[in-house]
Amino acid sequence: MSHDIADYFHENFTEKSREILIRKGPAYLQNKDSDFSDTSKTYTDGDRSVTRYFNKSLFIRKLKNNESVERKWLLFSPSKNSVFCFSCSLFNSSDLNLCSSSGCSDWKHINHIILAHENNPAHRRSMITYLARSKAVGRVDIDLISQHQKEVDYWKNVLKRIVAVVKFLTSRGLPFRGDNEILGSPNNGNYLGCVELLSEFDPFIADHLKNFGNPGKVFLLKGF
Known part of the structure; x- marks a missing residue:
């Protein structure tokens, strides 16, 4: 063959x-x-x-x-x-x-x-x-299954944190957006502000922002 x-x-x-x-x-x-x-x-x-x-x-x-x-x-x-x-x-x-x-x-x-x-x-x-x-057919590629599962787990962890921020803001009737969507800006709104605060104590979300905050904006659900 x-x-x-x-x-x-x-x-x-x-x-x-x-x-x-x-x-x-x-x-x-x-x-x-x-x-x-x-x-x-x-x-x-x-x-x-x-x-x-x-x-x-x-x-x-x-x-x-x-x-x-x-x-x-x-x-x-x-x-x-x-x-x-x-x-x-x-x-x-x-x-x-x-x-x-x-x-x-x-x-x-x-x-x-x-x-x-x-x-x-x-x-x-x-x-x-x-x-x-x-x-x-009796064949299981463990490496492929493992790689796929790691990707799934990664985006589940991202979503879990984003849902927590969304629930917090909606429960208090707070607006999401600010004057811009730029990381580090004091006028980027409650949503990005909460995510930035979370990243100071959560290495996982800090690393996610580092990788997907490009350029100057963050795409938190990229990949879904």
């Missing part, structure tokens, strides 16, 4: 081919040790040309707690010189970059594309489908 995910698109992923690939798992198709020099593309950046490649480091994601986890779902296709998503290729019919038959080879924006993809609800649904099907 081929180790290249692009070779399976002509089959339109029949139930038989899906089951075979689920049993094999994404590691069978990752091609992490390929020669990526052929992926080079030249882009214009102002007055100069910049060459970009696919980088092996993209197989690793650094979480907000500085822990590094493997992107087990990310696949490299040697024939297409593109990257694909394992679970979305099998179970997602939407037109996301990493699950089309051509994959994605925009190396200039690849970091943003991959991050946006793994935060996309459609990707998360395909991951859940894959994990459920894995159990059905």
Whole structure:
């Protein structure tokens, strides 16, 4: 069997081919040790040309707690010189970059594309489908389950704190918004003011503000 995910698109992923690939798992198709020099593309950046490649480091994601986890779902296709998503290729019919038959080879924006993809609800649904099907065929990828659960737990913790602030303000009939939505501003309103106060004593929310307060504004529910 081929180790290249692009070779399976002509089959339109029949139930038989899906089951075979689920049993094999994404590691069978990752091609992490390929020669990526052929992926080079030249882009214009102002007055100069910049060459970009696919980088092996993209197989690793650094979480907000500085822990590094493997992107087990990310696949490299040697024939297409593109990257694909394992679970979305099998179970997602939407037109996301990493699950089309051509994959994605925009190396200039690849970091943003991959991050946006793994935060996309459609990707998360395909991951859940894959994990459920894995159990059905007798394969359980513990690392993928663990990574998915860490993401779920992270956003649950964010939501728990935000709900507490919302309940506090609504119970007292206080307005949420101020004159602006800038972190550190004395006129940013009760909502951001409470969140900033909470961050002084809660390292978790302080770290969240540091990562998602960009630029000067905070997007507390990014990822939901």
